[in-house]
Amino acid sequence: MKYLYALMLVLLTCGGVAAKDAVQLADDPVVEQRLIAISEEMRCLVCQNESLAGSRADLANDLRRELRALIKQGKTDEEIKEFMVSRYGDFVLYRPPVKPTTWILWAGPFGLMAVGVAALFVYLRRRNAAIVSSGLTDEERKRADALLQEGEK
Amino acid sequence: MNAKTLIPLALFSVLVGFLAVGLRLDPHEVPSPLVNKPAPAFKVAQLEQADAQFSPEDLKGKVWLFNVWASWCVACRQEHPVLMEFARAQVAPLIGLDYKDQRKDAMGVLKRAGNPYDITAFDADGRVGIDYGVYGVPESYVIDKAGVIRYKHIGPITMEALQKTIIPLINELKKS
Amino acid sequence: MTAELGHFALILALCVSLVQGILPIAGAQYGRREWILLARPAAQALFLLMACSFAALAWSFYTNDFSVQYVAEHSNAQLPTLYRFGAVWGGHEGSLLLWVLMLSGWTVAVAQNSRTLDDTMVARVIGVLGLVTTGLLMFVLFTSNPFTRLLPAAENGRDLNPLLQDPGLVFHPPMLYMGYVGFSVAFAFAIAALLSGRLDAAWARWSRPWTTAAWVFLTLGIALGSWWAYYELGWGGWWFWDPVENASFLPWLLGTALLHSLAVTEKRGSFKSWTVLLAIGAFSLSLLGTFLVRSGVLTSVHAFATDPRRGIFILVLLVLVVGSSLALFAWRAPKVALGGSFGLMSRESLMLAGNVLLVVACASVLLGTLYPLIIDALHLGKISVGPPYFNAVFVPVMAPVLFLLAAVPLARWKHAEARDIALRMWIPGVLALLAGALVPRLMGGWTVLTGLGVALSVWIAVSGVIQIARRLKSGLPPSSFWGMHLGHMGIAVFVFGVTMVGGYQEEQDVRMEPGDTVLVGGHLFKMVGVQDVPGPNYSAARGAFEVSHNGGAVHMLYPEKRNYFSSTMPMTEAAIDAGFIRDVYVSLGEPLEGKAWAVRVYFKPFVDWIWGGCVLMALGGLFAMSDKRYRLRVKAGAMDTGLTKGATA
Numbered sequence: 001m002k003y004l005y006a007l008m009l010v011l012l013t014c015g016g017v018a019a020k021d022a023v024q025l026a027d028d029p030v031v032e033q034r035l036i037a038i039s040e041e042m043r044c045l046v047c048q049n050e051s052l053a054g055s056r057a058d059l060a061n062d063l064r065r066e067l068r069a070l071i072k073q074g075k076t077d078e079e080i081k082e083f084m085v086s087r088y089g090d091f092v093l094y095r096p097p098v099k100p101t102t103w104i105l106w107a108g109p110f111g112l113m114a115v116g117v118a119a120l121f122v123y124l125r126r127r128n129a130a131i132v133s134s135g136l137t138d139e140e141r142k143r144a145d146a147l148l149q150e151g152e153k
Numbered sequence: 154m155n156a157k158t159l160i161p162l163a164l165f166s167v168l169v170g171f172l173a174v175g176l177r178l179d180p181h182e183v184p185s186p187l188v189n190k191p192a193p194a195f196k197v198a199q200l201e202q203a204d205a206q207f208s209p210e211d212l213k214g215k216v217w218l219f220n221v222w223a224s225w226c227v228a229c230r231q232e233h234p235v236l237m238e239f240a241r242a243q244v245a246p247l248i249g250l251d252y253k254d255q256r257k258d259a260m261g262v263l264k265r266a267g268n269p270y271d272i273t274a275f276d277a278d279g280r281v282g283i284d285y286g287v288y289g290v291p292e293s294y295v296i297d298k299a300g301v302i303r304y305k306h307i308g309p310i311t312m313e314a315l316q317k318t319i320i321p322l323i324n325e326l327k328k329s
Numbered sequence: 330m331t332a333e334l335g336h337f338a339l340i341l342a343l344c345v346s347l348v349q350g351i352l353p354i355a356g357a358q359y360g361r362r363e364w365i366l367l368a369r370p371a372a373q374a375l376f377l378l379m380a381c382s383f384a385a386l387a388w389s390f391y392t393n394d395f396s397v398q399y400v401a402e403h404s405n406a407q408l409p410t411l412y413r414f415g416a417v418w419g420g421h422e423g424s425l426l427l428w429v430l431m432l433s434g435w436t437v438a439v440a441q442n443s444r445t446l447d448d449t450m451v452a453r454v455i456g457v458l459g460l461v462t463t464g465l466l467m468f469v470l471f472t473s474n475p476f477t478r479l480l481p482a483a484e485n486g487r488d489l490n491p492l493l494q495d496p497g498l499v500f501h502p503p504m505l506y507m508g509y510v511g512f513s514v515a516f517a518f519a520i521a522a523l524l525s526g527r528l529d530a531a532w533a534r535w536s537r538p539w540t541t542a543a544w545v546f547l548t549l550g551i552a553l554g555s556w557w558a559y560y561e562l563g564w565g566g567w568w569f570w571d572p573v574e575n576a577s578f579l580p581w582l583l584g585t586a587l588l589h590s591l592a593v594t595e596k597r598g599s600f601k602s603w604t605v606l607l608a609i610g611a612f613s614l615s616l617l618g619t620f621l622v623r624s625g626v627l628t629s630v631h632a633f634a635t636d637p638r639r640g641i642f643i644l645v646l647l648v649l650v651v652g653s654s655l656a657l658f659a660w661r662a663p664k665v666a667l668g669g670s671f672g673l674m675s676r677e678s679l680m681l682a683g684n685v686l687l688v689v690a691c692a693s694v695l696l697g698t699l700y701p702l703i704i705d706a707l708h709l710g711k712i713s714v715g716p717p718y719f720n721a722v723f724v725p726v727m728a729p730v731l732f733l734l735a736a737v738p739l740a741r742w743k744h745a746e747a748r749d750i751a752l753r754m755w756i757p758g759v760l761a762l763l764a765g766a767l768v769p770r771l772m773g774g775w776t777v778l779t780g781l782g783v784a785l786s787v788w789i790a791v792s793g794v795i796q797i798a799r800r801l802k803s804g805l806p807p808s809s810f811w812g813m814h815l816g817h818m819g820i821a822v823f824v825f826g827v828t829m830v831g832g833y834q835e836e837q838d839v840r841m842e843p844g845d846t847v848l849v850g851g852h853l854f855k856m857v858g859v860q861d862v863p864g865p866n867y868s869a870a871r872g873a874f875e876v877s878h879n880g881g882a883v884h885m886l887y888p889e890k891r892n893y894f895s896s897t898m899p900m901t902e903a904a905i906d907a908g909f910i911r912d913v914y915v916s917l918g919e920p921l922e923g924k925a926w927a928v929r930v931y932f933k934p935f936v937d938w939i940w941g942g943c944v945l946m947a948l949g950g951l952f953a954m955s956d957k958r959y960r961l962r963v964k965a966g967a968m969d970t971g972l973t974k975g976a977t978a
Contacts (some may be wrong), residue, residue, distance in 0.1 A: 020844075020845055021846055021847065022837075022839035022840060022846060022856075024840075025838045025840050025918075025927055026838065032838075041717050045183060045288040045289075047630075048628060049629050049630045054566075058253070062253075062279045066283060086186060086187075087187070088183060088286050088288065089183060089186040089286075089710070090710060090711070090713070091712060094714070094717050095718055095721075096713065096718055097712075105697065105714065108692075109692070109693035109722045109725075109726055112689045112692055113726055116688070117685065119685075120678075120685050121673075124673050124678055127670070128673075145744070148742060148743065158658060159659045161609075161610075161655045162656055162658075169644065169648055169652075171699065171702060171703050171706050172626065172644055172702070175624075175626040175702045175706055176625075176626060176637050176640045176644065177637075178705050178706065180627055180628045180701070180705070184710070
C-alpha cells in the first residue's frame, strides 16, 4: 500500500513539473506571419465585413489552409493574390488594385488635396482684392495691430 | 445664385443618383470571374460509388449543368424540386458536387427526396469548391462543349431562372 | 395596451411636429406673431409625447411583453434587466425611436435656453427642427413602427444578439445619436440664418455651444464604439474602416471643421457662407449615415436588418432635407456680406487651410466608402475598399492638419509673419524631431510611420505646453483657452497611442495546458485552468490566467468562452488588464484535446491613450462650451462684429 501511495505521489509531482512553455498553435510561425499579413488584406466572403485573417467561418478556415499550402510551396505574394482573385474576383481584396476603374479612387484624395489648396490660394488672393482698403495710414495701422495683439492674450 | 454656390447641390444630386441605383443592387453577391474561362480541372471520387471517379473531362463535347450542394444546406432543399424537374425534362446532364459533406448524410438526402443527378462528385475537403469560387451553397454552373463556364447562378435555382435563363442558354450552346 | 398608447403618442407627436415645423417658419416669414409664439410650446409638447412613446416601449421590454413584435425579436425573459433596457435600441425600429426622442430633446433644450435670442430666429430654428422631426416620424410610423403586435404572442423572445449584451450597448448608441442629432441644431441655425438673411457674428455665437455639445457627444460615442469593439470582439482591433464606422466618422470630420470655422465667424465675421455650408454638410452626413446603415446598400458588420422600402424612404427624406437646404444655400448665400479682410498668411487663412484639409479627409473617406457602390452601379464590376486603402490615404491627408494644428494658435489674426511663428516653434520642432528619431528605436524599431506619428504628437504636445506656460504669466486664461488646448492635447495623445499600438503590439496564438507559460511583450502569462461557469442566459468556460511583468505583481485574468442559449455561435469575452502604458489581453480560442485550449495573447502598448485622447478632446469641448461669454445675457438684436474688448483666443 505504501508503495502505491509513493508511486501516486511521484506521478502527481511529475504531472506538476511537466508545466512548460506554451507551444505555438501554428506549425511554422514564419509561414503564419506571412499568412496573417496576406489574409489581413483579404475579405472573408461569407462574413458581413471581416478580414480573412480574423474570421472563424468555415470557408475562411479552408481558404487560410489553401493559402498556407501556397506559402509553403514558395509562392510569392503576387501569385497568392492571383490565386484568390482568379476564383473570387477583385472583391476579395481589401486593397483595391490600381487599374483604370480605380484611378479616381486612388488619385482622388491627393488630387482633391492639391485642388483644395490651390483653390484656397486663388480664393484668398481674389478675396483681398475685392475688399476695399480700409484707408488707415501706416502709423494708424501699426497702432491697430498693436491693439489687436494685446486683445489676443 | 451663382455657379459656385450651386456646386454642392450638383454634387449631392450625383450622389443621390448612385444611392438610388444602389438600392437595387446586392452588395453581398460576388459575380464570378470564371465566366467564359475554362472550367477548373479536378478528379474526385463519386458520392455513391467511392471507387469510381469524376472529372469535367468526362463531359467534354456536351453541354452540362454543374450544381454545388450539401445535405446541411437549407436553401438546397428549396431548389431540389426544380432540379428534379430539370432532370425529368432531360435537357442536359446534371452533375452534382457534394460540398464538404458526409457521404452518409448526402446519400440519405438523395434517397429521401430523390436523386436528380446523373453523377454526383464528392468534394470532402472543399478544394474543388474553392477552385470554382464557391462561397455559399447552392451555386450552379452552365458549362459548354469545350469545357468553358458560360454562366454561374448564385443561390437556389428558381423555376423562373431555370426557364428564362438556364434552359435557353443550354439550348443555345447545344446548337454550336 | 401600453404599446397602443405608445403608438398613439407617436401619432400625436407627428401632428404636433407638423404644426411645429410649418407655422413658426411661416409666421417668421409673414410676420404672424401668434404663429411665431407657437414654436416653444410645440417643442415642449413634442418632447413630452416622444418621452411617453419611448417610455411605453421601454415598459414593454421591462415587462417582457412578447406580444409586441419588436420586443419578441430583440429580448428574452432571461435577459438581465440592464440589457432589457438597452435592447430598446438594439434594433432598427427602437433605435430610430431613440433618434427622434433625442431630436425632440435637443429641440426643447434650444427652446428653453434661448430666452435672449430674438423670437423670430427661435421660431425659424425650432421650425426647421420640426420639419426634420416630421420627416423622421413619418418614416417611423409608415415603415418602422416599433409597436406592431405579434399575435399570437411569442412564448419567449428571440433574445438580444449576444454581441450586444454588454454595458457598451447601453452607452454607445445613445452617445452617438446625441452627436448625430445634435448637429441638427447647427443645421437649423444655419437654415434659419439663410432664411432670415441674418448671418453675422451673433448668429455664430449662438450656434457655437450647441455645435460643440454635439461634437463632444459624437467624439465620445465614436470612442466608446471603438473601445467596445476592442474588448468585445476578441481580436484586439479598434477600428476597421467599416462603412458604419465611417458613417459616424464623416460627420465628426466635418463637425470639427465646422467648430473651427464657427470660431472664426464669431470672432472675425469671416467664413460665413463656408460655415453655413459646413453646418448643412455635417447634418447631411448624419442623415446619409443613417441611410447607409439601414438601407442595405453596403456590407457591414453593424448593419441593421435591411429592407429596400426603408432605404427608399430615407433616400427621399435625404433628398428633401439636404436638397432643399443646398438649394436654399445656392439661392441665399451669395447675398451674404464677405466679412473682414485678412492676409495670405494669417490665423484666418491657416485655419481655413486646416478646414479645407479636413473636408478633403472627409471627402476621401466618403469616396472610399461609396466607391464599391459606384463601381457596381456603373456595372464596372465588384470591388472592396478596406483598411489598406483608408490607412494609405487618410494618413497623408491628415498629417498636414496635425502639423498646422500646433502652429495656428501662434499666428495672429489678419496678418501673421511666418518667421515669427517659426521662431516660436523651434523648441517643439527640435524636440519633435528628436522624439521621432529616438522613441521608435527604444520601442523596438524605427519606421517612417512610427517616426512621423511620434514626431507629430510631440510637436503638438510641446507647443501646447509652451503656449500654456506663456499665457499663464499674464493671469488665468478663460475656459475657451483651456478648451482649445485640451482638445489639441487630446489629439496628440490619440496620435501617440495609435502610433505605438500600431507599430509595436505583439500577439501570440498558442496551445496552452494548465501550468503552461508564454512570454509576450515582456509579460509572462501562465494558464491556471478552465472552469465551467453558468450565467443567466448562457453557459461559459472561464479560464484563469496569471500575468506578471519582470517578476513583479501578479494580476489575474479571466477570459470566457460563452455559449448563449439563443445562439449557435460561441462568444468570446476577452480578459484585459488595462494599464496606463499598456494593455495585456487574453482571449480563449477553441478547446483542444484534453485540458488544452487555443489561446490568443496580446500585448498592446499605449492602446488606452487612443481613447484617453478622445476623452481629453471631449473635455476640451466641454471647457470651450462653458466659457462665460456664452452665459452672458446679451441683449437680443445687439450688433456685434466680434471685435469687442477682451475677445480671447
